[in-house]
Amino acid sequence: MSRAPLPYSQKILELFRNPKNLGRMEDATVSATAGSPACGDMIAFYLKIDENMIITRASFESYGCAANIATASMLTEMVKGKSLEEAWRISWKDVANEVGGLPAVKLHCGVLAVGALRRAIREFFKERGFKPEWVPDEDTFEEKQALEEEKLAKIISKRLLLREDGETRE
Amino acid sequence: MKHLENIRDLVKYHSTVEKEVYLDLENSTPVPVEVLQEMLPYFSSKAYGNPTLTHKQGWEAYETIMDAAGFITRLIGGSSPEELCFASGEAEVNSLAIFGTAVGKTGRIVVSSVDPLTILLPVERLEKKGFEVVRVPVDPEGFVDLEALSKAVNRDTVLVSMSMVNNEIGTIQPFREIVKTAREGNPDVTVHMDASDAYGRISFNVKDMDVDLLSLSSYKIMGPRGVAALYVRSGVEVERIIEGPIGTQPLWPGVENTPLIVGFKKASELAFKDFEGNVSKMRKLRDMLINGLLSIEETLLNGPIGGKRAPDNVNISFLHCEGESLTIELSFKGVYVSSGSACTRRILQPSHVLTAIGREYEAAHGSILMKVSRYHSVEDIEYVLEAFKPAVERIRAMSPTRRI
Numbered sequence: 001m002s003r004a005p006l007p008y009s010q011k012i013l014e015l016f017r018n019p020k021n022l023g024r025m026e027d028a029t030v031s032a033t034a035g036s037p038a039c040g041d042m043i044a045f046y047l048k049i050d051e052n053m054i055i056t057r058a059s060f061e062s063y064g065c066a067a068n069i070a071t072a073s074m075l076t077e078m079v080k081g082k083s084l085e086e087a088w089r090i091s092w093k094d095v096a097n098e099v100g101g102l103p104a105v106k107l108h109c110g111v112l113a114v115g116a117l118r119r120a121i122r123e124f125f126k127e128r129g130f131k132p133e134w135v136p137d138e139d140t141f142e143e144k145q146a147l148e149e150e151k152l153a154k155i156i157s158k159r160l161l162l163r164e165d166g167e168t169r170e
Numbered sequence: 171m172k173h174l175e176n177i178r179d180l181v182k183y184h185s186t187v188e189k190e191v192y193l194d195l196e197n198s199t200p201v202p203v204e205v206l207q208e209m210l211p212y213f214s215s216k217a218y219g220n221p222t223l224t225h226k227q228g229w230e231a232y233e234t235i236m237d238a239a240g241f242i243t244r245l246i247g248g249s250s251p252e253e254l255c256f257a258s259g260e261a262e263v264n265s266l267a268i269f270g271t272a273v274g275k276t277g278r279i280v281v282s283s284v285d286p287l288t289i290l291l292p293v294e295r296l297e298k299k300g301f302e303v304v305r306v307p308v309d310p311e312g313f314v315d316l317e318a319l320s321k322a323v324n325r326d327t328v329l330v331s332m333s334m335v336n337n338e339i340g341t342i343q344p345f346r347e348i349v350k351t352a353r354e355g356n357p358d359v360t361v362h363m364d365a366s367d368a369y370g371r372i373s374f375n376v377k378d379m380d381v382d383l384l385s386l387s388s389y390k391i392m393g394p395r396g397v398a399a400l401y402v403r404s405g406v407e408v409e410r411i412i413e414g415p416i417g418t419q420p421l422w423p424g425v426e427n428t429p430l431i432v433g434f435k436k437a438s439e440l441a442f443k444d445f446e447g448n449v450s451k452m453r454k455l456r457d458m459l460i461n462g463l464l465s466i467e468e469t470l471l472n473g474p475i476g477g478k479r480a481p482d483n484v485n486i487s488f489l490h491c492e493g494e495s496l497t498i499e500l501s502f503k504g505v506y507v508s509s510g511s512a513c514t515r516r517i518l519q520p521s522h523v524l525t526a527i528g529r530e531y532e533a534a535h536g537s538i539l540m541k542v543s544r545y546h547s548v549e550d551i552e553y554v555l556e557a558f559k560p561a562v563e564r565i566r567a568m569s570p571t572r573r574i
Contacts, residue, residue, distance in 0.1 A: 007176035013183060016498065022568055037571045040492055040512045040520060040535035044570035061570035065494040065511075069568060101172065153531065 008066055009100030015070035020077055021059040028059075030127070032119035034112045034146035037063055038153035041109070043072045045116040049124060053084045060113075067099075067106035071113040074098050084121050085134050090114060092142055108145065115146030187504035191550045194508045195482070195541035196337060199389045201433065202545060208436040209394065212429035221426055222417045231428045235418055238435035239399075245442055246365075246384065247375030248401055255400045256431055257422040260366050260387040263400040264288040266421060267362040267383045268296070268331055270408035277326040278302045280352070282314045283526040286337050289364060290522070293331065302326070311474040312341035312527050316351050323355025330359055334374065335367035338510065338523040338539055339473030340483025342372055349380050360406065366390045366398075370441030371449060371481050382406045388430070392543060393437030397430035448544045452481040455542040455551050459484045462555040466562055470533055472524060484540040485510075487524075487533040490572050491565045496538060499565055503557040510537040532571070 008016075025031070025046035035042035041064045048057035058076040062069045075095050079087040092110040096102045102110055118140060125131045139147065192200060201209075212218065217234045219227025239251035248254065257263045269292060272279065281293050283305045290305075297303040304322040307315050314332065323330060330352040334345045345363060352361050361380075366387035368374060376384055384401040388394055400421070402408050414423030441448060456479075463469060463486045472485040488496065493509025500507055510521030512535060519525075520534035529537075542551070566572075 007173035008180060009176050010179050013180065016495070017502070019568065024570070033570065037490075037535070038531035040531070042569075042571060061568060063490065063569040063571045064492050066498050068492075069495065100176075103173075 006067075006103050006106065008070075008103070011074075011098075011100040012066060012070040012102075015073045015099065016066040019060075019069055019073040021057075021073060021080075022061070023059055024061055025057065025059045030120050030124040032116050032123055034116035034119060034150075035064070036150050036153050039149050040064065041068055041112060041149065043068065043113055043116045045072070045076075045113075045120050047079070047117075047120050047124070049084065055079045055082055055084065055087055060116075064109065064112075065106070067102055067109040068112065070099050071095050071102070071110045072116070075113045075117055079117065084124065085132070088118060088121055088134060090117070108149065111142050111145045112149065114142040118143050119146070184502065184504070187502070189553055190504040190506070191546070191554050192506045193484075193540035193542065193546075193554065194506050195390070195392075195543060196539055197508055198395060199392050199543075201394050202392055202437075202440075204440065205393060205433050205436045209429045209433040212432050217428050220417065221428070231426065232418060234428055235426055235431055238431045241435050242386065242399060242438055243401070245438055246369070246386070246401060247377050249377075249404060253401055253404055255402060255419050255421040256426065256434075257398055257400060257419070258396055258427070260286075260364070260385060260390070260398045261288045262422075263385045263387075263398045264331075264362075264364055265292045266400055266408065266411055267385060268292040268329065269411045270421065271329045271360045271362065271383070272296050272301065273409045273411070275328045276300060277328045278304060278322075278324060280304045280306060280319065280322045280327055280330045282306045282308060282319075282332050284308050284312050284314075284336050284338070284341070284523045285331070285333050286364065286366075287522075289331050289333065308341075308526055310527050311478070312336050312339050312523065313474075314343055314348060316344065316347055319348065319351050320355060323352050323359060325356055327352075327356050327359050329362060331362040331364070333364040333367065335365075335372060335480045335483075336473065336523065337367045338483075338521060339485045339527065340367075340480035341473050342368075342478055342480060345374065345381075346379055353380070367480055367483075370438065370445075371452070373445075376401055376403065383408065388434035388437060391437045391441045392545070394430050394433040397427060397434045399434070449481045451544050452542050455546050455548070456481055456484055458548065458551050459540065459542065459554065460486070462551070463558060466559060470529075472527065472529065472533075472537060482541045482543060484542070485537060487529065487537045488562050488566075489533060489536055490569045491536045491562050492569075493536050493538060495565045495568075496536070496561060499561040500557060503561065505554050505557045505561075507538050507540050509535075510539060511535040 028046035029049040031046045033044045044061040046059045060072040095110040217230035221231035239254040362383035364385040370391040386399045388397045468489040470487040493511030512520045524534035
């Protein structure tokens, strides 16, 4: 619970102030979200994918901290022009490196951004009724973490209610 | 040190800021020049001796410290300067009150669900060591449920520890009733109240309150950081929690920090010199800030309004707007505030005060805490209000949450 100041990099600040590819994409081929407002952390990811399964455009929306906004924005830049397979292989570490490193307590922001991207890619294949080999059956680390964070928000809000009930008990 | 370079860049990023308004008085305060000037001689030309020693500089230090103790004790209605123990901060005096009362005992400790972490965390530690801890709930404005308190305090209760004014949402607790209720539950209970956010802002008197222990913080009234005081009513037993050579402060070992104590006294003097004037100025600025911010759509005021609220406290939730982002955005406009968002707290949980009054997690993540002082002006608040609107708009425009 230490409260060291957050050493955001210049790159993160730049993307926070002037985010690239910000906003909902009305004609998106596919979209997905990760996180929830209760977590204080949520990303929506939109992809425009052409017939060769190349990402031609990507955009995002974010409810979250500066790191959340910056990593999501960076990831939209990173996937542009890439095949779905190449985009799938981007890990949270790649995103963290691209933004000039993330403070330890903010690593989950990079994880959440990649989680949203991979969910979108999974959704793309689900809608089309097939799944290439490079998409594993099981959720990847980033997808699991996104799910964990969403679950945690539910658990802590439940636990809080229980504890408050207990407080009045003799 | 890459991190340090990043922090330096963050500071440089503010080079174009035209005006600065610091409203984060909850977390640290600038020392006003008049307080600093009072302190300066005591660093190197006056009373710099150890107050327990037999020479002029020591005697001067002794006189200075006891004079400050007497001054502050009189302001809170105590009987003698011996009742006041200076220590190095609010966390330290609250820990002294709690651990110093509990040591060697067993039984129950009663606190409220909205107390500051300087109360809740020491108590949590005692809970792990076998104490039974009851956290009394509060209503949606943050007022302690007196009926629940009455049920909670039993014959086994050794300590009731609560804050008089909530540091996050400004609720002025019914502190006299809290003490009375605690004593009805157990006449032998020790009652501790943290007055850090009450001192200099609301009227109270330790004798009328019938309180045993009371915490006072220097920086919360624009004095220097690193000094606070615990009032210990004569006859109330509190044990030391740290050991070392004892000087003038029986409960806090070590060499007294005379310049900081002088600053604490000066800040107290300024807060009380024109108490009514100070309070009405704070209240006017507070309401100007609250009303201006509530005119932004989808906002919620956290805590009560009017006379039930501390004159300096402003706490607003901006829905669909994550708090940390908003604090950073405002910082680049020279407006410095803090948030109850989980992100700024470095733990995954948002403000425990806001969740205790029943705010949804999202409202807590989007909360901004500010405090005004007599050093702020109407122009400052106008500037802050101008900065807020576009800042909230920009952060909200990025959010997908409005559609879910």
